[in-house]
Amino acid sequence: xxxLAPEEIVRRAAAAxxxxxxxxxxxxxxxxxxxxxxxxxxxxxxxxxxxxxxxLETARTHVEASLARRPDNAAAxxxxxxxxxxxxxxxxxxxxxxxxxALSPQRDAFVEKARTLDQAGLRPQARQAWRxxxxxxxxxAEAAARAGRLAWEDGDAALAxxxxxxxxxxxxxxxxxxxxxxxxxxxxxxxxxxxAYRKAIDLKADHVxxxxxxxxxxxxxxxxxxxxxxxxxxxxxxxxSFGRIAMAxxxxxxxxxxxxxxALRRALEDQGxxx
Numbered sequence: 001x002x003x004l005a006p007e008e009i010v011r012r013a014a015a016a017x018x019x020x021x022x023x024x025x026x027x028x029x030x031x032x033x034x035x036x037x038x039x040x041x042x043x044x045x046x047x048x049x050x051x052x053x054x055x056l057e058t059a060r061t062h063v064e065a066s067l068a069r070r071p072d073n074a075a076a077x078x079x080x081x082x083x084x085x086x087x088x089x090x091x092x093x094x095x096x097x098x099x100x101x102a103l104s105p106q107r108d109a110f111v112e113k114a115r116t117l118d119q120a121g122l123r124p125q126a127r128q129a130w131r132x133x134x135x136x137x138x139x140x141a142e143a144a145a146r147a148g149r150l151a152w153e154d155g156d157a158a159l160a161x162x163x164x165x166x167x168x169x170x171x172x173x174x175x176x177x178x179x180x181x182x183x184x185x186x187x188x189x190x191x192x193x194x195x196a197y198r199k200a201i202d203l204k205a206d207h208v209x210x211x212x213x214x215x216x217x218x219x220x221x222x223x224x225x226x227x228x229x230x231x232x233x234x235x236x237x238x239x240x241s242f243g244r245i246a247m248a249x250x251x252x253x254x255x256x257x258x259x260x261x262x263a264l265r266r267a268l269e270d271q272g273x274x275x
Contacts, residue, residue, distance in 0.1 A: 040070035232271025
């Protein structure tokens with residue numbers, strides 16, 4: 001097998017990898033590298049194999065070896081960037097991405113750069129990157145979701161709602177529905193917020209923050225019974241939320257006054273599950 005050309009070994013290893021035979025792909029790559037250490041195609045593919053298996057540091061070592069021999073490989077740069085981002089090495093990730101974009105300005109590289117800027121806490125740059133993606137791909141759900149969350153964190157609830165409503169047109173995770181609910185709640189759209197919180201709960205039944213906040217908006221709409229059911233569910237899932245629940249009950253526009261802490265705890269424990 002080792003007498004085969006690297007291109008043939010890569011072809012066979014890629015076929016094995018795509019068929020789910022990771023060990024076979026790994027063995028083929030390692031056989032080829034035993035003859036030609038650092039061969040860029042084999043190192044790149046072996047890095048992908050290790051990355052798929054969750055061995056990220058080993059994957060990073062191999063992709064860096066590939067780039068040492070072939071620094072102008074945009075796909076290897078993108079893989080190296082993803083691995084560096086996962087390791088929290090944002091400076092290296094951004095460097096790889098800038099190289100990848102210069103070599104081949106593909107959508108995946110721009111999305112990866114937005115994710116990296118976001119995770120690195122570079123908010124202005126991340127905001128700009130996500131909005132630039134939306135300018136080109138208006139229906140990009142992840143970009144809409146992240147841009148919406150950042151808009152909400154910046155205090156622009158109206159823009160956040162617009163972007164997040166766009167994001168949930170596709171299959172959105174509970175976190176996006178929760179963000180939409182927060183933005184609607186800030187705009188005092190309590191019915192819309194309740195609907196979004198319920199959707200988040202449908203997708204993640206133990207989403208305590210969504211359940212608690214549902215109680216808050218139900219209380220604001222004058223539905224104390226519904227609010228108590230939500231608070232009871234939040235309390236059962238996380239008993240440490242009792243203090244927040246007690247504060248919400250007494251401070252809301254349709255609040256209740258509980259002088260006996262034990263009685264409030266009993267009342268919460270007695271509530272039925274959310275429907």
